[in-house]
Amino acid sequence: MILREELLKILKSVEEPDFTFVEKDFPPVFTGAEGIKVYDSEGNEYLDFSSFFGVSFTGHSQSFVKEEAEKGFYHGLGDLIPSEEKILLMKKLSEIIGKGYRGVLSQNGSDAVEACLRSAFLYKWSKKIIAFQGAYHGTSLGALSVTYSNKFRNRFEKLLPFETKFFQYSVNSIPEIKDFLKNNGVSAIIIEPVQGRAGIRIAEKEFLLSLKKLSDEFDLPLIFDEVFTGFGKTGEYFAKDYFGIEPDLIAFGKALSGAFPLSGCFGKERIMNLWGKSKGEASFTFTFSGNPFFSRVALRNLEFLEKLNFRKKVREIESLMKKGLSGLKNKYKNKIKEVRGIGVIWGIELYHPIDSFIVFKKLLNEERIITLPSGENGETLEVLPSVIVEEKEIKKFINSLEKILETL
Ligand SMILES: Cc1ncc(COP(=O)(O)O)c(C=O)c1O
Incomplete structure (x- = not known):
């Protein structure tokens, strides 16, 4: 050693x-x-x-991961030829996320956030977006655009694609947000129902409900970034279920497979259908999207959670x-x-x-x-x-x- x-x-x-x-x-x-x-x-x-x-x-090194590894594994062909495993995982995700959503798989939380942002932009085009003080959505350029801390932004500020307006992470900011929406074309609101990196800040239910109301009133997508909160940690599959609020788009990752990089974005059909019918190649894809082995482990992981x-x-x-x-x-x-x-x-x-x-x-x-x-x-x-x-x-x-x- x-x-x-x-x-x-x-x-x-x-x-x-x-x-x-x-x-x-x-x-x-x-x-x-x-x-x-x-x-x-x-x-x-x-x-x-x-x-x-x-x-x-x-938990680490779960026996189901070892069992799946022993069965052997292969790499997938992403958006070209789907694997059975990916299809079954998508079906399962659709069951737990709820009716009326469809989505896409990716690897990291940042990719999932990017997928949500792109979907929102297809629905409502503007460079202006609303996010919150303390937000952490990842470090790829789109995700970094809506991440708050200067620690991450400082050196790359000039590269960031969106004009993000950061509001206080509190119900007190609702009147200000409403004013901003009246005077600006905004493409989306993105929020973590619980801010992890900002020090476990839990959103007030009233705050999230008010954001949902505003997103309906101004017809712009509300994105819940559940990369941190997803897959059981709140005592429900998602914080959206815990709070009883339906976002238009949801990003998830981290605990989906419990071991491997696997993430995704699911959104309401009226938004996701705007991606349009495939002409042979997806316009937003990654080599490892829906990797069959990761997908199989994720299915076993979700089964484990339910059995427990x-x-x-x-x-x-x-x-x-x-x-x-x-x-x-x-x-x-x-x-x-x-x-x-x-x-x-x-x-x-x-x-x-x-x-x-x-x-x-x-x-x-x-x-x-x-x-x-x-x-x-x-x-x-x-x-x-x-x-x-x-x-x-x-x-x-x-x-x-x-x-x-x-x-x-
Ligand atoms: C809420 C949230 N969104 C996005 C991310 C980015 O995920 P990743 O590091 O997998 O790109 C994180 C990571 O900590 C996160 O907590």
């Missing part, structure tokens, strides 16, 4: 230097994972409370997390500003100057627990356990977080 120091030395010598942040005691190098356990190159074992950016929501009765399981996890974190908030009133959560998605906002990166690193190095630093200014610790997490593991996490809070 190659040791961490040597592996990081290799990485530093070959990778674009802005990609991985490396310091003396960070990062470890992972070598494998199973269930919610993760292993590193020094033989350490960790508990995963991040689901690795919200992807491995059903994920709605009940997520509600149980939610209640354990709420109890544990509220207890910590009461005990550490001067360290924890707010605890926010929905389903398995939790954010612990810390008082300045406590930085979530420090808490994340301490949990990682001292307690061997993986969480994530989050928030516009690094103020929030993101915690997102897998649906297979057990009560004793949640208790261990709460105890570990308490130990770290004591030291700060």
Whole structure:
């Protein structure tokens, strides 16, 4: 086995230097994972409370992935010759997303967002688009156009194709948005029902309902970016079901296959039909779109969620997390500003100057627990356990977080 120091030395010598942040005691190098356990190159074992950016929501190295891999796999011919697996996955997605939607598959969240944006532009052409402060929709140029943070935009601002107007992520912004819509031709509104990267900000239901009303009134598509929230994490398949709101377009990815890059965009038929009938080649496609093996794994992943009765399981996890974190908030009133959560998605906002990166690193190095630093200014610790997490593991996490809070 190659040791961490040597592996990081290799990485530093070959990778674009802005990609991985490396310091003396960070990062470890992972070598494998199973269930919610993760292993590193020094033989350490960790508990995963991040689901690795919200992807491995059903756990790592699931047996169904191994079973599907053993059956063998092949690559597909995307938009030219469909595979049976892709067709069956599209059918399943259509069943869970709901009647009146049709869609297209892609690989990454950014691709799915691009597909939604392009569909919206086919419906209503304008370079103006509405997004929200704190938004993260990906880093490809279209997706970056609607991503808020300067950390990502700064160097590429001049390349960005859309004129995005960012409003406050709150129901208070509705009158301003309405005024803007009255005076500007706008192609779409794009929103995350729960902002992940901005520090687990959960939209008020009234806010989302008002956006839906505005999108109907001004006849422009409302896009829900559910790349982060999709496939069970809220306790429903999608946050749209949790809030009871039907967006016109929905982007999803991450937890769809739970292991491989697979994403997509589904939209209302009146919008998606504007792509027009195929003349032989799709005008928006990727080599790996609807990869048959990824599609097969996604089908098994969705089957796994259903068999597990994920709605009940997520509600149980939610209640354990709420109890544990509220207890910590009461005990550490001067360290924890707010605890926010929905389903398995939790954010612990810390008082300045406590930085979530420090808490994340301490949990990682001292307690061997993986969480994530989050928030516009690094103020929030993101915690997102897998649906297979057990009560004793949640208790261990709460105890570990308490130990770290004591030291700060
Ligand atoms: C809400 C949301 N949209 C889009 C993306 C971009 O996804 P990807 O990194 O797979 O391109 C992310 C990734 O974190 C996300 O959270």
